[in-house]
Amino acid sequence: MSQERESASVPHMTRRKGVPTAPRSWKQRLFQLSVFGFRAVAGLFFDRQRLVGIYFDDSTTGWKWVLRGLLFQKLLGFNRNIPWPVSPLNTISVPYNIEFDPDDINMFNEMSGKYFQNFAAPIRIGKGTWIASNVGIITANHDPDDLKRHLPGREVVIGEGCWIGMNAVILPGVHLGPRTIVGAGAIVTRSFPEGHCVIVGNPARVVRYLPRAQADGGVAPK
Numbered sequence: 517m518s519q520e521r522e523s524a525s526v527p528h529m530t531r532r533k534g535v536p537t538a539p540r541s542w543k544q545r546l547f548q549l550s551v552f553g554f555r556a557v558a559g560l561f562f563d564r565q566r567l568v569g570i571y572f573d574d575s576t577t578g579w580k581w582v583l584r585g586l587l588f589q590k591l592l593g594f595n596r597n598i599p600w601p602v603s604p605l606n607t608i609s610v611p612y613n614i615e616f617d618p619d620d621i622n623m624f625n626e627m628s629g630k631y632f633q634n635f636a637a638p639i640r641i642g643k644g645t646w647i648a649s650n651v652g653i654i655t656a657n658h659d660p661d662d663l664k665r666h667l668p669g670r671e672v673v674i675g676e677g678c679w680i681g682m683n684a685v686i687l688p689g690v691h692l693g694p695r696t697i698v699g700a701g702a703i704v705t706r707s708f709p710e711g712h713c714v715i716v717g718n719p720a721r722v723v724r725y726l727p728r729a730q731a732d733g734g735v736a737p738k
């Protein structure tokens with residue numbers, strides 16, 4: 517998988533629920549102190565509440581995205597309206613109309629085009645979901661009788677722990693349950709609310725069901 521989470525440098529303990537925290541060295545303490553400073557300065561340009569999670573609290577990766585964002589978003593104006601770091605090649609129509617977990621902010625920071633078309637309805641993305649390059653998530657179609665207009669939007673909901681493969685397109689009103697895997701190039705025209713399945717093709721169809729984990733509906737920890 518090419519997403520940047522894999523290459524994220526995590527010099528200190530990653531935060532995981534239920535995992536005891538190791539005693540911190542002076543280097544780790546210094547890093548934590550620096551994070552306060554980074555957040556204070558970066559908070560002048562971005563929403564401070566978005567600068568949290570594994571890429572910011574325990575890693576330098578998020579702060580590199582901040583630096584890139586200062587150049588491309590704030591200085592050059594690509595995605596200037598988005599109050600968190602986003603690669604200049606990704607598009608989010610309306611930043612307040614998308615829900616995601618802070619630990620998944622990497623999905624916006626690959627240098628590859630993704631299109632989150634959400635001006636007509638929200639896009640809700642569950643925790644731990646991976647979205648590959650060139651994926652399109654669409655909430656409203658053009659009106660076939662007047663292409664300058666759009667039909668009413670329908671929200672798209674993607675459950676926790678899903679993986680959307682490269683070049684997949686998810687169409688208005690689709691709800692995917694937890695642990696849905698969408699194959700590369702799939703066109704998802706209808707919902708698969710039960711989740712725990714692999715769907716491929718155009719229109720997407722189930723090729724395989726996935727075993728459910730015992731307690732939590734199958735969501736793998738980060």
Ligand SMILES: CC(C)(COP(=O)(O)OP(=O)(O)OC[C@H]1O[C@@H](n2cnc3c(N)ncnc32)[C@H](O)[C@@H]1OP(=O)(O)O)[C@@H](O)C(=O)NCCC(=O)NCCS
Nearest residue numbers: 517518519648681682697698699700701714716717723724
């Ligand atoms: C969806 C995917 C995970 C399926 O893997 P899998 O469960 O091992 O499935 P298989 O390879 O056993 O294929 C099962 C069937 O689905 C078909 N199939 C698999 N992926 C497909 C795809 N993306 N589109 C269309 N058909 C596909 C296979 O041809 C096979 O069909 P058959 O039974 O008629 O021979 C994988 O094929 C895929 O698309 N991965 C996405 C990779 C990607 O986008 N990575 C981006 C970097 S994060």
